[in-house]
Amino acid sequence: MLRQVADGVLIHESEFCQSNAVVVQGRSGVLLIDAGVLGDEMACLANDLGESGQPVVAGFSTHPHWDHLLWHPLLGAAPRYGTARCAATVQARLSDAGAKARVATLIPADIVEQVPLDLLGLITGLPAETTQVPWDGPQIRIIEHQAHAPGHAALLIEERRVLVAGDMLSDVLIPMLNLNGPADPIEDYLAALRLLEGVAADVDVVIPGHGSIGGADQIRTRIGQDRAYVHALRDGGVPDDPRIGPSAKHGWEWVSDVHAGQLQRLARRSERDGTPG
Numbered sequence: 001m002l003r004q005v006a007d008g009v010l011i012h013e014s015e016f017c018q019s020n021a022v023v024v025q026g027r028s029g030v031l032l033i034d035a036g037v038l039g040d041e042m043a044c045l046a047n048d049l050g051e052s053g054q055p056v057v058a059g060f061s062t063h064p065h066w067d068h069l070l071w072h073p074l075l076g077a078a079p080r081y082g083t084a085r086c087a088a089t090v091q092a093r094l095s096d097a098g099a100k101a102r103v104a105t106l107i108p109a110d111i112v113e114q115v116p117l118d119l120l121g122l123i124t125g126l127p128a129e130t131t132q133v134p135w136d137g138p139q140i141r142i143i144e145h146q147a148h149a150p151g152h153a154a155l156l157i158e159e160r161r162v163l164v165a166g167d168m169l170s171d172v173l174i175p176m177l178n179l180n181g182p183a184d185p186i187e188d189y190l191a192a193l194r195l196l197e198g199v200a201a202d203v204d205v206v207i208p209g210h211g212s213i214g215g216a217d218q219i220r221t222r223i224g225q226d227r228a229y230v231h232a233l234r235d236g237g238v239p240d241d242p243r244i245g246p247s248a249k250h251g252w253e254w255v256s257d258v259h260a261g262q263l264q265r266l267a268r269r270s271e272r273d274g275t276p277g
């Protein structure tokens with residue numbers, strides 16, 4: 001079921017991890033950002049759009065993680081975009097014959113049969129430094145950063161005052177750092193939060209990749225909360241964060257394990273190269 005969150009912007013929330021697919025209405029059809037996770041849900045979304053005469057004219061993946069790279073045949077054959085770095089990462093990780101089997105091992109066992117992988121990751125990288133999504137609809141600014149995954153993009157739908165945050169600014173998920181390579185993942189994350197803070201005054205609605213939609217008052221709150229979490233990780237403090245520990249939302253207790261895992265990996269990194277983070 002589609003739910004309007006701003007003029008011309010609708011979301012479809014998945015049962016999996018409260019994932020938000022975002023529909024932006026344009027002149028000749030819609031842009032679909034992070035299409036969804038379960039096959040049935042994407043088919044339902046495709047039917048809803050078809051019935052209302054709104055074909056999907058473009059797609060966009062915010063970042064190169066499997067749950068943001070899916071597509072369903074009923075959504076059609078529109079071009080699907082990502083940043084150049086996102087597409088290059090997909091190419092490097094997912095172009096070999098064993099890729100889909102490998103991705104299947106990352107998907108929770110109870111849903112893996114329901115996740116269609118045939119069209120996984122078929123995205124076109126936009127030339128580096130592209131600042132707008134190329135499509136016939138409201139201008140959408142690409143805010144690329146390297147916080148959570150290589151080539152991660154937040155999208156600002158300027159005239160609708162909506163920020164599509166990808167896997168940032170969630171009310172249920174803590175900041176999940178990209179600990180797979182960058183020299184300074186902590187600083188990458190803080191830099192991304194500064195970028196998002198730079199557009200906060202232009203935003204009335206924030207849509208996280210997973211979690212609840214936030215209003216104008218929420219964007220700065222969430223940036224502050226994420227920054228406090230990252231500072232605590234960096235400084236070895238104990239984060240006072242409602243998303244982990246006993247106050248975590250029911251069903252999201254595993255986020256505390258993610259936190260423990262990040263602490264461990266950061267500690268191992270600093271042992272290895274003698275620098276914090």
Ligand SMILES: [Zn+2]
Pocket residue numbers: 063065148149167
């Ligand atoms: Zn992600």
